[in-house]
Amino acid sequence: MIRTIIIDDEPLAAGIVREFLAEFPQFEIVDQCEDGFQAMKSIQKHQPDLLFLDVQMPKITGLELLELLDEPPAVIFTTAFDQYALKAFDAQAVDYLLKPFSQDRFRQAIERFLSTQEKEIDTSGIQDMAEKSNRLVVRVKNEIKIIPVSEVMYFEAQDDYIAIHTDSGQFLKKMTLKSLEESLSPDQFARIHRSYMLNLNQITRIEPYERDSYLVFLKNGEKLPVSKTGYARLRQVLGL
Secondary structure (H helix, E strand, O other): OEEEEEEOOOHHHHHHHHHHHOOOOOEEEEEEEOOHHHHHHHHHHHOOOEEEEOOOOOOOOHHHHHHOOOOOOEEEEEEOOHHHHHHHHHOOOOEEEEOOOOHHHHHHHHHHHHHHOOOOOOOHHHHOOOOOOOEEEEEEOOEEEEEEHHHEEEEEEEOOEEEEEEOOEEEEEOOOHHHHHHHOOOOOEEEEEOOEEEEHHHEEEEEEOOOOOEEEEEOOOOEEEEOHHHHHHHHHHHOO
16 A cells, blocks of 8 residues: 655645546545644654645644755655745656646646655755755754744854754754755855854954955854855955
8 A cells, every 4th residue: 555644734735636637546535634743643653654744834834844864865845836846856856746636637636646656755955955945944853944044143064964952952953964955045054164054243343364265253252164155245244
């Protein structure tokens, strides 16, 4: 059996997926969820093969949910908003069903899944979507935490992860500084070093350190290295 979870905050829309999927006896619906928090717990519990996933939902979006999954299952997006189509396919979605969709269109999506189910889902597209964001969603043990970017002091590269440094603690998220840089406002954050991206509001002063390098001092007393390129970037954005 192919295990599936329907994730949609609209009961009518979820019911249509159930009705259309009944045509395919090889699929088993193991759960139905109304928001990303419920879905996260359900995915961990049931380990499904396929998600029918709405994009716009309460609490966290469908795309943010996928960011939290280390090994996401295959995804067929179901949404009323066509502006997310490009992002969905960037996230390696099997298909994108625009509500209201017909039963024939649903069959096409299922056939596409069945023809590609051997392929692994790549999450890099999710991480590299260049949309300016005002929040980050991270997983802390079995909980989901939403961090406003305004509360971030700086980001630090740590292998395949970034460390998010805030007044309330440090959090890890699996993505690269490069993809993060593309999703943040350049008026608020600047890449000061290959390993650091800084909230410009945290700067108290900048001092020379060694040849062609500097130190930036933060409001909480921490200091971070600034490369030659990073210093030039700071001069530009700060108007120095």
